[in-house]
Amino acid sequence: MDRRIETRLTRALRIMHPILSAPMALTSGGKLAAAVSRAGGLGLIGGGYGDAGFLEAAYRDAGNVRTGCGFITWSLAKKPELLDLVLAHKPAALMLSFGDPAPFSRAIRDSGAMLICQCQNMTHVRAALDAGASAIVAQGAEAGGHGATRGTLSFVAEVTDFLAHHAPETLLLAAGGIADGRGLAAALMLGADGVLVGTRFWAATEALAPHGHQLRAVERDGDSTLRTKAVDVVRELDWPEGFTIRVGSNAFTDRWHGREEDLRMALAEEVPAYKAALAAGDAEHSAPVYGEAAGLIRAIEPAADIIARMVREAISRLETRGGARIA
Numbered sequence: 001m002d003r004r005i006e007t008r009l010t011r012a013l014r015i016m017h018p019i020l021s022a023p024m025a026l027t028s029g030g031k032l033a034a035a036v037s038r039a040g041g042l043g044l045i046g047g048g049y050g051d052a053g054f055l056e057a058a059y060r061d062a063g064n065v066r067t068g069c070g071f072i073t074w075s076l077a078k079k080p081e082l083l084d085l086v087l088a089h090k091p092a093a094l095m096l097s098f099g100d101p102a103p104f105s106r107a108i109r110d111s112g113a114m115l116i117c118q119c120q121n122m123t124h125v126r127a128a129l130d131a132g133a134s135a136i137v138a139q140g141a142e143a144g145g146h147g148a149t150r151g152t153l154s155f156v157a158e159v160t161d162f163l164a165h166h167a168p169e170t171l172l173l174a175a176g177g178i179a180d181g182r183g184l185a186a187a188l189m190l191g192a193d194g195v196l197v198g199t200r201f202w203a204a205t206e207a208l209a210p211h212g213h214q215l216r217a218v219e220r221d222g223d224s225t226l227r228t229k230a231v232d233v234v235r236e237l238d239w240p241e242g243f244t245i246r247v248g249s250n251a252f253t254d255r256w257h258g259r260e261e262d263l264r265m266a267l268a269e270e271v272p273a274y275k276a277a278l279a280a281g282d283a284e285h286s287a288p289v290y291g292e293a294a295g296l297i298r299a300i301e302p303a304a305d306i307i308a309r310m311v312r313e314a315i316s317r318l319e320t321r322g323g324a325r326i327a
Contacts, residue, residue: 002308003315004040005184009135009171009194013092013114016040017311018194019184020173021201021303023070023095024145025049027289030061032206035303037065040311043303044095047071047086049237050079059089068092068113072146073099074240080104087111095137098146098243105131118175118196120148120243125159129167136163137196140176141227144199144291146243152176153190160191179293181313188318199293200310204303212281213288214300216248222295224248230256231287233263234274248288252277 004010007018019041021028025048033043045058047069055069069086073096076082083104086094094108097118108115109132117128118137128136138159140152156174163170171194174187179200187195201207203214227244230253239245247253252274256263263270277285 003311005188005311005314005318007188007193009173012134012171013042015042017307018188019307019310020044020068020093020194020196022145022175022196022198023047023068024198024202024207024289025072026054027202027207027209028058028070029054029206029208030058030063030067032201032204032208032303033058033067034062034065035204035206036201036307037067039304039307041307042066042068042092044068044070044093045086045091047076047082049075050082052079052082052085055082055085066092068094068116070095070097070116070118073097073101073104076104083107087113093135097137097139098240101128101131101133105133109134116173119159121150121155122158122162125162129170133170135171135173135193137173137175138192139196140174141246142177142292143175144202144225144246144293145289146239146245147176147227148242148244152178153186156187156190156192164191177291177293179296181310181315182317183293183296184310184314185317188314197310199291200297200306201303202290203294203297203300204306205300206303209289210278210281210283210286211300212283213248213286213290216250216283216288217290217294218297218299220248220294222292224294225290225292226253226257228253228257229260230258230263231289233260234267234270236267236271245287245289246291248283248290248294250287251284252287 023044028046036043093114
């Protein structure tokens with residue numbers, strides 16, 4: 001029988017392994033979410049910027065496999081009817097990120113889904129608890145995609161202590177830079193009940209990321225990313241202050257990072273050029289949305305293989321304490 005790591009998270013969600021895949025916008029479709037769930041974790045479909053067609057297709061691809069979903073909260077506020085669409089599929093969990101969860105929290109909790117709130121600072125953590133979150137994701141700045149400035153290591157430890165004193169029943173997941181069993185083991189040692197993994201699953205065979213973008217992440221190391229606003233400018237997305245997007249550096253970011261006002265003046269030309277590059281999987285002229293964990297990725301692999309290796313390595317690390325010996 002395969003070995004497993006049991007935590008409060010695995011018991012609460014009735015899963016084998018304390019691993020959730022991040023609901024990455026336009027990347028986490030039904031095939032990826034279902035593959036993660038079949039492998040013993042819980043896959044989250046990416047609700048992203050509120051495309052009903054994408055969500056319906058994702059649930060068709062997931063079939064009858066038990067999954068969850070996640071939304072960019074400020075975008076969901078513009079199309080709140082999408083929450084009903086997702087809740088009709090009876091998700092095991094629903095994650096809200098980047099905005100006030102309070103307007104949606106009651107409907108989620110009343111549905112029976114676990115309310116998970118992704119947080120980037122302690123103010124977010126307090127707001128999530130006020131909204132009745134059953135689980136907190138402490139997301140460090142190492143993460144790919146949108147985030148803020150806190151580092152994963154100290155942020156997870158601080159949230160662990162805060163929850164122990166103020167909300168001991170609330171579950172905690174770590175996110176940001178976690179791509180293998182070492183990261184899972186470290187998160188558990190810091191006090192987390194599990195992990196939310198983005199970049200490693202972004203480079204899974206079932207993910208919807210452009211193949212050319214995935215190859216770029218495999219080729220590069222963790223130094224190859226930056227946090228920027230230029231990508232959101234060219235995509236004409238009005239993100240709230242305090243959040244930037246981490247992407248792989250390339251010709252596009254070399255040209256426009258730090259020159260966002262100039263980019264706004266050139267959108268008539270740059271928007272169609274960016275969209276064409278994205279459709280072609282051009283990793284130089286459109287943004288590969290990966291995090292610092294790219295330096296830990298050696299190949300594009302099935303989600304099941306990623307999870308199996310992560311769990312084996314985490315068990316080994318936890319049993320040996322990483323090779324340290326108390327003299």
